[in-house]
Amino acid sequence: MTSDVPLWEVFVRARRGLAHTHAGSLHAPDADMALRHARDLYTRRQEGVSIWVVPATEITASSPDEKDSFFDPAADKIYRHPTFYELPEGVAHL
Amino acid sequence: MPGVAGAERLLGEVEEAEAALREAAERELDGEASFDAVIAADQKIEPRDAMPDAYRAGLIRQIAQHAHSEIIGMQPEGNWISRAPSLRRKAILLAKVQDEAGHGLYLYAAAETLGVSRQELDTALLTGKQKYSSIFNYPTLSWADMGAIGWLVDGAAIVNQVPLCRCSYGPYARAMIRVCKEESFHQRQGYQSLYVLAQGTPAQRAMAQDAVDRWWYPSLAMFGPPDADSTHSAQSMAWKVKRFSNDELRQRFVDMCVPQAEILGLTLPDPDLTWNEQRGHYDYTAPDFEELMRVVKGDGPCNRQRMAHRNRAHEEGAWVREAAAAYAEKNRKAVA
Numbered sequence: 001m002t003s004d005v006p007l008w009e010v011f012v013r014a015r016r017g018l019a020h021t022h023a024g025s026l027h028a029p030d031a032d033m034a035l036r037h038a039r040d041l042y043t044r045r046q047e048g049v050s051i052w053v054v055p056a057t058e059i060t061a062s063s064p065d066e067k068d069s070f071f072d073p074a075a076d077k078i079y080r081h082p083t084f085y086e087l088p089e090g091v092a093h094l
Numbered sequence: 095m096p097g098v099a100g101a102e103r104l105l106g107e108v109e110e111a112e113a114a115l116r117e118a119a120e121r122e123l124d125g126e127a128s129f130d131a132v133i134a135a136d137q138k139i140e141p142r143d144a145m146p147d148a149y150r151a152g153l154i155r156q157i158a159q160h161a162h163s164e165i166i167g168m169q170p171e172g173n174w175i176s177r178a179p180s181l182r183r184k185a186i187l188l189a190k191v192q193d194e195a196g197h198g199l200y201l202y203a204a205a206e207t208l209g210v211s212r213q214e215l216d217t218a219l220l221t222g223k224q225k226y227s228s229i230f231n232y233p234t235l236s237w238a239d240m241g242a243i244g245w246l247v248d249g250a251a252i253v254n255q256v257p258l259c260r261c262s263y264g265p266y267a268r269a270m271i272r273v274c275k276e277e278s279f280h281q282r283q284g285y286q287s288l289y290v291l292a293q294g295t296p297a298q299r300a301m302a303q304d305a306v307d308r309w310w311y312p313s314l315a316m317f318g319p320p321d322a323d324s325t326h327s328a329q330s331m332a333w334k335v336k337r338f339s340n341d342e343l344r345q346r347f348v349d350m351c352v353p354q355a356e357i358l359g360l361t362l363p364d365p366d367l368t369w370n371e372q373r374g375h376y377d378y379t380a381p382d383f384e385e386l387m388r389v390v391k392g393d394g395p396c397n398r399q400r401m402a403h404r405n406r407a408h409e410e411g412a413w414v415r416e417a418a419a420a421y422a423e424k425n426r427k428a429v430a
């Protein structure tokens with residue numbers, strides 16, 4: 001019965017200034033209903049001021065199997081971090 | 095009203111679990127992030143990670159049963175919504191039952207991340223292929239049962255569920271944190287409602303005592319069979335799905351309830367309930383586990399009624415699902 005009712009991923013912004021965070025998922029026939037259901041399911045206690053719903057099928061996720069080769073290129077670029085640079089003694093505010 | 099000892103502490107544990115989850119997530123894993131390494135490091139397994147088949151199957155079974163319990167659990171209390179003694183109590187009870195529906199949905203969504211479909215889960219409940227907690231097969235005979243359920247049944251559920259906030263499967267742990275935060279309201283409203291009755295007329299007091307008498311042992315049985323007979327426990331502990339044994343949690347619940355009952359001025363129906371100085375715990379009479387097995391197998395006072403109601407509600411709700419789908423389809427066509 002719910003097999004053909006699409007799955008939506010729900011993102012809730014708790015307060016102005018915070019990013020939307022993944023809260024969970026739910027089934028709904030379309031985006032409007034998904035929003036209403038998300039309000040009832042994930043913000044019963046005013047947990048949010050804004051909700052995004054995204055069709056679960058529209059999310060492309062990176063694969064955990066390829067996690068290493070996918071993210072490794074950044075691993076040896078330690079020069080991207082300020083701590084890489086040793087400063088001469090006595091230098092302040094830098 | 096006197097404070098509910100333990101509720102604050104349990105909520106504190108939920109917050110600690112949430113903090114630990116974030117802290118563990120920031121910790122670097124040395125070398126391979128294999129299943130065993132993640133478990134050993136107290137980190138979370140996520141949906142797309144490799145995991146043993148038995149871990150996946152066991153979690154699906156446990157989360158599904160948990161979700162079904164939340165859904166069926168709406169019935170005993172739903173029974174009293176239209177007969178609540180005041181608008182205030184009615185609003186509270188409605189909000190609580192609505193929360194239970196929400197808990198069911200969070201948990202179904204968590205189970206679905208393991209590769210089972212909502213349709214399969216719905217069918218498994220409707221056909222009786224998967225179980226729900228035996229506690230919901232007992233009838234709610236008086237208004238005082240709403241208080242006793244909140245205090246004892248939700249109380250036992252919280253004791254069971256707080257450790258699950260640290261479960262090794264990420265989506266389940268996160269769902270449980272959300273659930274547990276909502277549960278403390280359930281337990282408090284029940285305790286407070288029972289307290290009001292216990293301070294009331296002799297008839298109200300007797301009604302409160304009767305409710306406690308009937309719900310005490312079924313609540314103790316919610317923790318499952320004694321450790322010696324518990325089939326899934328050892329593996330589940332090794333995989334950090336379960337953190338404490340059935341008997342440990344049951345003892346914890348008893349120890350919390352005794353002082354709470356004293357404050358209510360009600361008696362727990364166990365003449366052998368005594369403080370054991372040596373153990374540092376209360377000695378208590380175990381629930382009737384043969385009765386538990388009978389109820390689990392389908393022979394409780396309300397099993398047939400609960401299943402019939404669930405199936406009827408599902409069938410009678412078909413037009414809503416169809417209308418929603420038709421409306422969505424119409425809108426899609428209008429846009430196209």
Ligand SMILES: [Fe+2]
Nearest residue numbers: 164193194197
């Ligand atoms: Fe619940």
Ligand SMILES: [Fe+2]
Nearest residue numbers: 194248277280
């Ligand atoms: Fe509850």
